[in-house]
Amino acid sequence: MAAKVLTVTSGKGGVGKTTLVANLGVALAMQGKRVVVIDADVGLRNLDMMLGLENRIVYDLVDVIEGRCRLRQALVRDKRFPDLFLLPAAQTRDKSAVSPEDMVQVCEQLSDRHDFIIVDSPAGIEEGFRYAIAPADEIIIVTNPEVAAVRDADRVVGLIEAEEKGPARLVINRLRPEMVKRGEMLDVDDVIELLAIELIGVVPEDRNILVAANRGQPLVLSNNHSLAGKAFHNIARRLAGEEVPFQTLQEPGLFGRLFRFVRPE
């Protein structure tokens, strides 16, 4: 069966794309799926560090495209899951080294041996974004409940529609329930209404995400039952085709109240 190619993009930078890709990659691998995560942020390699694989890189995406190595040689196998691979970005090149056709070809070559290929798009709407969405079967847009990120996400929704790559689905990251409660932050319904696209997950603000990045151990690996970790797992399950109601996130206290804002799928 052919792999499903999933591109994670955002418009605005720093909203949590790489964090999401690392966590989804690991979460899907934990389900027994065969996964390749591709760092398409050429020149600003990050996904390797989030996964703790930065010391294992020999070749990269641009080496593959320019024929310096075979695709298999550039794949870095994860330390924890034998069926999880990283295709790293080149660090000393720029985005002009990759074309949309290159990305399509690379993904086609990976297609038969894997279940999911997840592409971590660079920020922006220029060439990096263009080549990142080219191979996508499905696109996830990450945003924060914040005016600039939502505005940029709307631009991306429009561009994806124009490319007939949609409909994209939305992850709202860094939600602060206590601020929503005070009316000092856009709530989930506001963002969905403004962007008019389907929601696939809500990830709360969580300092453990920084700790996880420090260690190169994505949050989904830890069994501390953080709500952010659970949110990533739920998104991964939805991607794998499972019906996971948003209500399962309901817990007593603050978050219980928060997820009243989330409308069911």
Place this chain on the structure above:
Amino acid sequence: MKFFERLMGRRAASGTVAKERLRLVLAHDRTSISPALLDTLKDEIISVISRHIAIEPDGVQVTFSQRAHETRLVADIPLASRRRGR
């Protein structure tokens, strides 16, 4: 001061302000109609309609209304009030 404004309910919560501002700016972004163009449209609508009907030019509003993927241009044009039978 701000505290009292909020207490009196006169100051909208910033989340609501964010939503309203986004609603407007997204409508402009999606249609690439600038606020300046809206003003021009409004002036021309006033002049066209006034040629035929007496209106209240100060009350005219030309705005966007936004519903999911549908954006409408809405012109609200009050007629000049006059007494019945003059």
